[in-house]
Amino acid sequence: MQLIATVIKNKVLASMEHLLDKNRALLLEANKKDLALFTKDDQAMYDRLIVTDKKIDGMIEAVKSVRSQEDPVNREISRKEMENGLKVINKTAPFGTIMIIYESRPDVTVEAAVLAFKANNKILLKGGKEALHSNTVLVDFWHQALEENGLNTDSIQLLTMNRTETQQFLKEPTEPLDLIVPRGGERLIAFVKEHAKCAVLVSGRGNNFLYVDENADWEKSLKVILNAKTDKISACNALDKILVNTNVSDYKEKLIGLRNILKDNGVSIMVDTKAKEVLEDEALIPEASVWSAEFLALRCCIGSVDTLSDAVQKINDHSGGHSATIMTTDAQTAERFMEQVDCAAVYQNASTRFTDGGQMGVGAELAISTDKLHHRGPLGLNELVTNKYYIYGDGQVRD
Incomplete structure (x- = not known):
């Protein structure tokens, strides 16, 4: 050539x-x-x-x-x-x-x-x-x-x-x-x-996850979740799955608050069995394959996990390998998450919407x-x- x-x-x-x-x-x-x-x-x-x-x-x-x-x-x-x-x-x-x-x-x-x-x-x-x-x-x-x-x-x-x-x-x-x-x-x-x-x-395939650790700043977490989910639903870097650690303080109240802010912004919700114990009126995730689906819509899943390891396993089993975020103030926990999650881009305390050539300093992609x-x-x-x-x-x- x-x-x-x-x-x-x-x-x-x-x-x-x-x-x-x-x-x-x-x-x-x-x-x-x-x-x-x-x-x-x-x-x-x-x-x-x-x-x-x-x-x-x-x-x-x-x-x-x-x-x-x-x-x-x-x-x-x-x-x-x-x-x-x-x-x-x-x-x-x-x-x-x-x-x-x-x-x-x-x-x-x-x-x-x-x-x-x-x-x-x-x-x-x-x-x-x-x-x-x-x-x-x-x-x-x-x-x-x-x-x-x-x-x-x-x-x-x-x-x-x-x-x-x-x-x-x-x-x-x-x-x-x-x-x-x-x-x-x-x-x-x-x-x-x-x-x-x-x-x-x-x-092109997204199906991105966000994990809220027990040491997360909750207000920051809500802000990041809302941006990642609703800013541009047609993008492959949009958020589809949210995992919340059950050891978060005021877990039930926060889970309800998360549900409310999502629904107030037009997002429909499905939940796993553990989250449904709190969010009783929400639809249960019908089958495991839903965890692997990319929605490209105002729709998301909320699941509950007990440990960081559970969150990492869930993400590695089901994500598209695109982007994943941990919300936490604990630097060591964040490092473990970012090392162990098998995605092209891993974040601490930031929206998955930044997985983009221009936003990451690469330029056009x-x-x-x-x-x-x-x-x-x-x-x-x-x-x-x-x-x-x-x-x-x-x-x-x-x-």
């Missing part, structure tokens, strides 16, 4: 910023067509589909942020000179061709493409049919930006295949694929894993990876490269 000079990449990104700003009306009109065709059956998906001037500002800012970052390609990782005279240099290198499959969010069409392009990768954008008009306009902008700077438009492509065609493409791609990122729920991830013939990096290889957490610019060894010799042979 030919490497594009950093100065040319940045000129393309500057062109894209200008095109987004200049053609706001065109993008908003395309988005209106998408919204008019959407049935609103899935409120979370509808929320993700909407494009506003504020969201366009966010797209422009994402491109600017990536433009300002150092080029991640061809950086030297290590250099060694061996006893036999070989010079061994390890450098960062592009993945090659990345395919991302996502639903509803036109801003992903900007963020995924800007990251892939700056990291010298080709990207195939398989957006959902519900965002077709918006995505078509955005990819047209990308193609204009590339052409303005003398580059081929093949590096950023929009795929408009249906499910059957996508399945066939995954099984027998018309060009080599190096990485596929399914950014969505369990069904999408399972579908891609079943049919793909290359590496799949899992992203391709996705939030819940895999352990090759990276976990926000996939920013520096995570969209692999490595390559350059070995320089002078006729050496191995004995």
Whole structure:
């Protein structure tokens, strides 16, 4: 793969910023067509589909942020000179061709493409049919930006295949694929894993937990819970499950207070058998699988645990491996929780809503990876490269 000079990449990104700003009306009109065709059956998906001037500002800012970052390609990782005279240099290198499959969010069409392009990768954008008009306009902008700077438009492509065609493409791609990122729920991830013939990096599933320790600041806990649950229900970093230690002082009163503040904010509640002893009027969690479900709705589960170990076990058994929070003033307890919980992001006394590239200092993100290889957490610019060894010799042979 030919490497594009950093100065040319940045000129393309500057062109894209200008095109987004200049053609706001065109993008908003395309988005209106998408919204008019959407049935609103899935409120979370509808929320993700909407494009506003504020969201366009966010797209422009994402491109600017990536433009300002150092080029991640061809950086030297290590250099060694061996006893036999070989010079061994390890450098960062592009993945090659990345395919991302996502639903509803036109801003992903900007963020995924800007990251892939700056990291010298080709990207195939398989957006959902519900965002077709918006995505078509955005990819047209990308193609204009590339052409303005003398580059081929093949590096950023929009795929408009249906499910059957996508399945066939995954099984027998018309060009080599190096990485596929399914950014969505369990069904999408399972579908891609079943049919793909290359590496799949899992992203998108949340089902995040918050544990209230016996030494928690209760007022802070309520504030964090409310933010994590209600700030943006369509986000993969939203809160779904709350575990409360039964040794919290005034446990019953606090559990009732938690229930009340959630319901006052429109959140429906299910409880486990122990919590139901206090919250008698609330629905009992019908089966264990609910603990593993991501809601993407104003809905949550409240459970009671007796120990930190019980909380950690519950989270590790059921969470999506995305984010988990402990509310506690005890630093040692927090450290144990954060070391033992198997999630990409673990928090003490803060909302899970911060699991986001921009909020964590990474910048724009391709996705939030819940895999352990090759990276976990926000996939920013520096995570969209692999490595390559350059070995320089002078006729050496191995004995």
